[in-house]
Amino acid sequence: MTSNEAKSVIIEIFQEIFPEVIFNKINPDRPLREEVDMDSYDIYRIMVFLAQKTGVTIPDSKIPELKSINAIIKYIIGQPTHRLPQSPDQ
Amino acid sequence: MNYQVTMPSLGADMDHGKIMEWKINPGDHVSKGQTIAVVETTKSNVEIESFRDGHVTELVGKIGEEIPVGAVIALFEVQDEKGGMGFEEFKKEETSLKKSSLREVISHRMSLSKKDIPHYYLKHQINLGPFMNWLDKTNMNLPPDERIMIQVGLLRAVVISLNQFPELNGHFVNDKFSQIKSIHTGVVMAFKEEGVIVPAILESQLMSLKELNTAFLDIIARARSGRLKNRELTEGTITITNLGDQGIDEVFGIIFPPQVAIIGFGKIHKAPVINGDVITPEFVVNVTLSADHRVTDGMTGARFLAFLEEKLMFPQSLGVARDLK
Numbered sequence: 149m150t151s152n153e154a155k156s157v158i159i160e161i162f163q164e165i166f167p168e169v170i171f172n173k174i175n176p177d178r179p180l181r182e183e184v185d186m187d188s189y190d191i192y193r194i195m196v197f198l199a200q201k202t203g204v205t206i207p208d209s210k211i212p213e214l215k216s217i218n219a220i221i222k223y224i225i226g227q228p229t230h231r232l233p234q235s236p237d238q
Numbered sequence: 239m240n241y242q243v244t245m246p247s248l249g250a251d252m253d254h255g256k257i258m259e260w261k262i263n264p265g266d267h268v269s270k271g272q273t274i275a276v277v278e279t280t281k282s283n284v285e286i287e288s289f290r291d292g293h294v295t296e297l298v299g300k301i302g303e304e305i306p307v308g309a310v311i312a313l314f315e316v317q318d319e320k321g322g323m324g325f326e327e328f329k330k331e332e333t334s335l336k337k338s339s340l341r342e343v344i345s346h347r348m349s350l351s352k353k354d355i356p357h358y359y360l361k362h363q364i365n366l367g368p369f370m371n372w373l374d375k376t377n378m379n380l381p382p383d384e385r386i387m388i389q390v391g392l393l394r395a396v397v398i399s400l401n402q403f404p405e406l407n408g409h410f411v412n413d414k415f416s417q418i419k420s421i422h423t424g425v426v427m428a429f430k431e432e433g434v435i436v437p438a439i440l441e442s443q444l445m446s447l448k449e450l451n452t453a454f455l456d457i458i459a460r461a462r463s464g465r466l467k468n469r470e471l472t473e474g475t476i477t478i479t480n481l482g483d484q485g486i487d488e489v490f491g492i493i494f495p496p497q498v499a500i501i502g503f504g505k506i507h508k509a510p511v512i513n514g515d516v517i518t519p520e521f522v523v524n525v526t527l528s529a530d531h532r533v534t535d536g537m538t539g540a541r542f543l544a545f546l547e548e549k550l551m552f553p554q555s556l557g558v559a560r561d562l563k
Contacts, residue, residue, distance in 0.1 A: 187428075187483045188389065188482070188483050189387075189455075189458050192385070192387050195385065196382045196383060197382075199382035199385070200382045200383070205377060205378055205382065207373075207374035207378070208370060208373050208374060208377065208388055209371070209373075209374050212506075212507075
């Protein structure tokens with residue numbers, strides 16, 4: 149995955165979770181939680197969508213270090229994507 | 239005997255409500271917990287539930303009519319019941335707060351709590367290194383949409399601990415503590431700009447880690463879209479408040495009457511921890527307990543927090559990936 153591909157995915161995710169936010173106005177190097185009003189539920193949803201769309205699961209222990217959009221992108225493109233376990237049919 | 243169902247106060251800027259839909263008809267049998275109507279408040283639609291088993295005699299409230307809080311909306315025929323739910327007395331006080339904003343209701347309730355409940359306060363710092371390792375491993379082996387939230391792991395540990403300390407789970411009404419078998423865990427959530435709302439995950443003691451995760455996500459979504467149920471807003475037996483999101487180190491909550499305890503979590507952060515002769519950075523969290531001294535004392539509270547710490551230090555007891563229901 150390239151940096152641009154990762155960025156597109158993040159833009160897509162933001163459009164779903166924060167439709168009122170203008171993505172280009174977010175400083176990608178500043179802590180995201182200072183740029184956009186979000187709580188741990190929003191972060192959880194971002195992580196779920198990221199894993200679904202990129203195949204990269206960001207562990208909870210890693211999340212505090214990934215403060216900005218660029219930090220997230222850097223992490224994603226540095227990870228091997230892996231085949232995720234599928235939800236079993238009920 | 240005759241039983242009057244009244245328009246409930248749902249605590250948020252509400253002095254009247256409008257019945258949008260009846261879910262029952264005259265002659266129907268009704269069970270406790272069954273949804274009986276959908277009520278429109280100024281903020282949202284709420285499903286209201288029956289507090290009693292019985293039969294519907296008459297539907298008094300008309301659909302679309304503005305009905306004041308406390309007014310009769312239906313008549314049931316019920317069995318005589320000794321005692322009854324003491325907290326209805328407390329709720330009567332709330333229904334008399336007409337034209338109150340959410341802030342005023344919270345203010346009134348918290349003042350009563352501070353005035354009437356002799357609180358004691360305990361705090362403990364817990365090493366969350368093992369918990370975070372366990373959570374990471376667990377989530378790596380789950381599909382993304384089944385990912386367990388950190389708060390749910392903490393909640394699960396609290397619920398398991400409350401099973402061992404039932405004197406912290408129940409209602410204190412009319413100078414008496416009633417231990418309640420069910421653990422309806424209230425979770426404090428910000429509600430718009432106005433204050434907080436505390437919906438309870440009902441019967442959380444029956445849920446596996448995975449079921450608790452689903453229920454927690456569901457209650458957040460319904461709180462945000464105004465689709466909470468009456469029982470969820472009124473029947474909590476314990477409350478957890480978490481200000482970790484706001485970057486706060488620790489929070490000592492005020493007990494929500496008629497409950498007898500509230501557990502607080504601060505921000506999970508890395509701190510230097512001494513292991514033998516070595517200092518290592520570990521994830522830690524400050525957990526607090528505010529409890530009613532009429533029901534428990536510091537010894538019980540301390541043992542509860544020690545038990546909770548053990549659950550979090552050995553998190554395999556919270557749920558195992560391949561065994562998650």
